[in-house]
Amino acid sequence: MKNRSLLPAALLMIFFSAAQAQDGTGYYFDNTNHLNVFDHGVPHEIASLAVSDPLFGCDYMAYTDEKNSFMLYYASDKRTLEERPPSFAVATDYALVYKTQKRLMICEKGEKKLLSKFAGDVFADDSIVVWQSEFDGSIMAYSDGEVVTVEPAVSSQVIRDGKTGVNLFAYNDLNYDFKIYYKGEVHATGGTRVTNYACGKDIVAFQDNFRNNFSVFYKGETKVISEKIVKDFVVCNELVAFVDENDNFFIYYKGRLLKIDTYAPEYFFGKDNILCYSYQSQLKIVYEGKITVEQNVEQQNVSPGSNCVLYTTNSGKAKYFYKGRIISNFYVPQPFTRELHNDLPVFTYGDNTIAFLFNEMIFEYGARPGSQ
Numbered sequence: 001m002k003n004r005s006l007l008p009a010a011l012l013m014i015f016f017s018a019a020q021a022q023d024g025t026g027y028y029f030d031n032t033n034h035l036n037v038f039d040h041g042v043p044h045e046i047a048s049l050a051v052s053d054p055l056f057g058c059d060y061m062a063y064t065d066e067k068n069s070f071m072l073y074y075a076s077d078k079r080t081l082e083e084r085p086p087s088f089a090v091a092t093d094y095a096l097v098y099k100t101q102k103r104l105m106i107c108e109k110g111e112k113k114l115l116s117k118f119a120g121d122v123f124a125d126d127s128i129v130v131w132q133s134e135f136d137g138s139i140m141a142y143s144d145g146e147v148v149t150v151e152p153a154v155s156s157q158v159i160r161d162g163k164t165g166v167n168l169f170a171y172n173d174l175n176y177d178f179k180i181y182y183k184g185e186v187h188a189t190g191g192t193r194v195t196n197y198a199c200g201k202d203i204v205a206f207q208d209n210f211r212n213n214f215s216v217f218y219k220g221e222t223k224v225i226s227e228k229i230v231k232d233f234v235v236c237n238e239l240v241a242f243v244d245e246n247d248n249f250f251i252y253y254k255g256r257l258l259k260i261d262t263y264a265p266e267y268f269f270g271k272d273n274i275l276c277y278s279y280q281s282q283l284k285i286v287y288e289g290k291i292t293v294e295q296n297v298e299q300q301n302v303s304p305g306s307n308c309v310l311y312t313t314n315s316g317k318a319k320y321f322y323k324g325r326i327i328s329n330f331y332v333p334q335p336f337t338r339e340l341h342n343d344l345p346v347f348t349y350g351d352n353t354i355a356f357l358f359n360e361m362i363f364e365y366g367a368r369p370g371s372q
Helices: none
Strands: 002-005 025-029 035-039 042-047 052-056 060-064 070-074 077-082 088-091 095-100 103-108 111-116 119-125 128-133 139-143 146-151 161-164 168-172 177-182 185-192 196-200 203-208 213-218 221-226 232-236 239-243 249-253 256-261 267-271 274-279 282-287 290-294 302-304 308-312 318-322 325-327 336-341 344-349 353-358 361-366
Touching: 025 052, 025 060, 025 336, 025 344, 035 361, 042 070, 052 088, 060 095, 077 095, 088 119, 095 119, 103 119, 103 128, 111 128, 111 139, 119 161, 128 161, 128 168, 161 196, 168 196, 168 203, 177 203, 185 203, 185 213, 185 221, 196 232, 203 232, 203 239, 221 249, 232 267, 232 274, 239 267, 239 274, 267 302, 274 302, 274 308, 282 308, 290 318, 302 336, 308 336, 318 344
Parallel strands: none
Antiparallel strands: 002 290, 025 035, 035 042, 052 060, 060 070, 070 077, 088 095, 095 103, 103 111, 119 128, 128 139, 139 146, 161 168, 168 177, 177 185, 196 203, 203 213, 213 221, 232 239, 239 249, 249 256, 267 274, 274 282, 282 290, 302 308, 308 318, 318 325, 336 344, 344 353, 353 361
């Protein structure tokens, strides 16, 4: 394993504690078809009859039970949220957002709260929920525990399309003006008819087909970083990676544009705090400004999480990158399948075994086939 800095040492700040608790909540159906939650190293049986539509974050799980009730598991306890399943639901890391007819709700730390009685389209991420009010047409948002008006009701302030980042919302209005709501303010980017854009924490990247350029909005400021339309790009938290028209590979990180190579990587993709890319089957993981390199890993064997990467080397060894460290001192028998529940690795193998990797230990349980 090799490590090198993406930025000069004077500009690189890494905050990492090996003792920091691993995130992620998992679930499985055991051999008797009972639903169990794997909660930070401890299994809890929470339902003995058939359930459906499981949703989970880092510290909770929601599901529809055999009575068609919408249930929540949180802090070793379960409760009924609604007597009927929602018409819309999205699970962010630490909040469950859902609608029953027009009523918009959020559930944080086990407590539910009414956001709106007349919500239309809804967009949600970890720290922000945005919706169009069907009562008066205003664009509304919930952030930092408060409901605020993003834009009051006027004819042009219809959300034509929108996307959320961790703490912002980007959207096209009825006039095709591209705007970004960030920290209580609506920022006019000057973009129009923007169809290709993506969001992360503090950052939005977008292609402006009218001006034929590629721009980044970062912490309240919009900057053109390519005078031509780029071939491909991904957005993570405070980071944009892209390949320009000449196949040069760039990373824009915390306001600095860095040229990584003069030809495109074999692949690149990202999620939240993780960016992965590859040259010559080398997996390169960018996390908080630092690059970690692993040899001989193919794209189909890589799964990114919010702060982690679960991958299998070409020799068949499963490894887990988590917040700056590669963890490989665990064993799962081959053949196995792997996936992530947020940042929690889950393996299945044998006829009926499911295993969770938590705090560098494997926890195995008997499970029904295809329980995930």
